[in-house]
Amino acid sequence: MPRTKNTSTEEKILAAAKTIFIEKGMDGARMQDIADNAGINKALLHYYFKSKEKLFEVIFKEGAEKLFSKINSILNSDLPLFEKIRLFSNEYAEIISQNPYLPLFVLNEMNKQPHSFLENIFGKNQPTFENLVKQIDKEIKKGTIKQVSPVNLVINMISLSIFPFVAKPVFQRIMNLDPLQFSTIMDQRKTMNAEFIIASIKK
Amino acid sequence: MPRTKNTSTEEKILAAAKTIFIEKGMDGARMQDIADNAGINKALLHYYFKSKEKLFEVIFKEGAEKLFSKINSILNSDLPLFEKIRLFSNEYAEIISQNPYLPLFVLNEMNKQPHSFLENIFGKNQPTFENLVKQIDKEIKKGTIKQVSPVNLVINMISLSIFPFVAKPVFQRIMNLDPLQFSTIMDQRKTMNAEFIIASIKK
DNA sequence: GTCTATAACTCGATAGAC
């Protein structure tokens, strides 16, 4: 299908909305800001996406998808446990360093938005971690790793990958780091996180 | 000083403001909500605290203080490294499980509020981690722990303590946990976090 | 499809009575 002027405007709006919503959140964002950022006027926003809420929904859904899909695909793959941990840490760190403000946006709105809204967005494609649980149990029986709870292992992996970005202003301030020092440290973590996790469970 | 009707109203306002601001953030909070929650009217809010921003400042400052003071006092104490890690994990987990919505509130506003606002609130009581850095270097030379970056160690400790609470709705959803299961897991983490960290650096 | 103008409404803040 050839690009018409129509879809190009839609894309400009989506790009602008993404920027503004992720920066300011649902409550802080202004339709005027989005219009300005897209180089159009407010009325056109409503022409393409009925309401602020509808537009927000599109942006949130896409953002949440980006953050969650990778977790499932890697953790449910057939890789050996340690490789899985390394792959996850590396690829996830990459996604987040390319979208550093996305996690806080999604976390925020998941805490604020009503349950019905989230239900509508996430639907029923509930991930399962059966695979991973079995794999961890097997390693424990083999004696290669300590007795760990799979759920807590996953929580640790995700926490170490995401939180440093979410808390960037905090860490910069309490540790007295300038932006360059901080980003150097974040780069180190891309490989360090996996080794840290592995060291913590290895026997 | 005896409690007058005056200060009691002030306290009601502060308690209400805390509830509403932490739940909805600066942008999402409504003065009407705060007034309702305190059982008074909007005009009184302005009588006690000039503006929404001033009221917010008080709440934010108190919240940030609660989260940050413990980090410094424990990490700069004279305890042996492993004890320090255990004490921090336990006490910090306790603070946060008693104020589960505080971290996201503070993180959010630290990302959103202008630099001048934060400067005004935090002033110049910049913590230093010289103590900790020296202590870690000493342990490395003694050969009791691996060569680790002090900054990253602190980032890991804080990340593992805070993030699970911040991402509660995410973890509940992707891991299919009901609230009781989730809080059981969070309880386990209070002691588990420290052992996890220690295992990851021990030689 | 895109614009200008404006309606409809929300919300922080103040005036003024008690």
Next chain:
DNA sequence: GTCTATCGAGTTATAGAC
């Protein structure tokens, strides 16, 4: 110190011309 009433700025959303 506390209330009711209201102002005025700012915001989403729509009407209507091009």
